[in-house]
Amino acid sequence: MYHTWMRYFTPSPAHHRLGLVCLGVGLQHGALPVVGPRVLDHHVAVVISAGRGWFRGADGRRRTVTAPALLWLTPGVTHHYAPDPDTGWDEAFVDFAGSATAAYAELGYIDPDRPVVALTDTATARTAIGRIVRAARQGNPFLEVETAAAVHELLVALRQVRAGTGSGGHPVLQALARDAFQPLSVAEHAARHGMTPAELRTAVRRGAGCSPKDYLLGIRLGRAKELLVGTELPVSAIARRVGYEDPAYFSRLFARRVGTAPVRFREQQCRSVPGGFTDRVPDPARPPTIPPCGPPDDARLGEARLSGG
Template sequence: MAEQRYQSWMRYFTPGPVHHRLGLVCLGVGMQHGPLPPVGPRTLDHHVAIVISAGRGWCQDVDGRRHEVVAPALLWITPGVPHHFGADAEEGWDEAFVDFTGSAVAAYTELGCIEPGRPVVPLTDAGPARGAIIRITRAARQGNPLLEIETAAAVHELLVALRRTRADTTADGAPVLEALARDAFLPLSVAEHAARHGMTAAELRTAVRRSAGCSPKDYVLGIRLGRAKELLAGTDLPVSTVARRVGYDDPAYFSRLFTRRVGMAPVRFREQQGRTVPGGWSHTIPDPDRPPMISHAQP
């Protein structure tokens, strides 16, 4: 009998109704390597993310066109869409996959984290995604009472990791978003933001939506409201001053916008979240390895 040239490990789960209310649930996980046999043609009723971390192979789209797959890469399997793929017969590949479903899939798709129209997505690094998948495999131990919760959390983490390491946006998208964040509090229109990058407004909208899953206006608004919340919660600045600090000369307009998006007026938010402390508010993000701690004076 010929020696088996590939290895496979996989587990499958059946989350209950209450777990489905988490928004995403993990239906299965697997890790395989070697010259694996081809898969399909077949059609599934749920999503599968297949992370190729080494090697090469191929996949066939719905129109029958064959695409080369070179690691690191992601293969998307989407519900109701026929798929057919396989590792190179000689070189093989290292594969890790996660089957998942849930109501949150629609939002992740709208935000660009899931791309139904792209069967193959180049990645800059498969490591972060494999890390999330490894957490699922660890949660799959026998008798784990938190199996469905841990695996569901890891699916969320996986989608973020895949979005962050997508090769077509990491290089160009990050600088644009960084510049928008830096200039978010300036009174600039979308066209003026675009001109700063030598882009048209349409090109900027495309770049930001591909990178952040939203329009430039919404991206800037999110940054402005985030800063406004920080100032309202951590300082005694008047609302009118907070409005000007985050780019709004009209405090009344700022208050209406804040109320519509946050669900409560700025004054009400301050009443709920305000925690002014001696020493003042800082926009510096603490080092995760050295978080703020109470310092006890030495005797």
């Protein structure tokens, strides 16, 4: 005995140009029938919340599946799977496609080489799938865009709950982020963690889907943008604050990645704000707000916006 609910969608060419579209969603539980062997022309994420079973991919090797787990079904690859006929399993699946899948695979969010992935839990993934289920109501004019947005959310959720990744993220990434503004080479960062440069590259690629150099560059340029917009510091001082002793080198990096020079970026972004700017980054848990009691004067308004109080 098993129970199944599913819906399938046919997004228009305009929706496909969003880069990612949802083609279907389903919720099933019980002693479900065997799937395959078959080959699909799109991706499917099968999230197993309870139970156990087996999976056989293109290599012919039979793998045990024990919840919580994820099955990646990738285009053009043979797959064959089923729950244990005695226990069954609880699954939710999402079919999706689009040009953005290539970038997600490059960044490590989709892993064609690991068709069976152990998860720490499935709650956040099921929340994203629930958004797709609710969007699937009849007559929803936002169906394709809502479901596409939820697929992005699902891919992030599945990346976060892979077994072996703590809730706070990869410790090497946390350490790199903490030390990102120090003028250290990749080799020096690796030595701080007792790793070779190759080992550090492998760890960062696994955790962030990019090289250590690109990971550090993203953090540094993000902070540089904040300082360009929020302060009147010269570009040379900002370069030093984010880890570059050579302002000219920093400016070339900035222009190559951002598409415009630091000075031009500042000119485009700067605005007049009552109370002026601050270089202190507010606590994300206490975003800048206007006090609810009475109309504050200009000074208090500026302070409220800057301090988060």
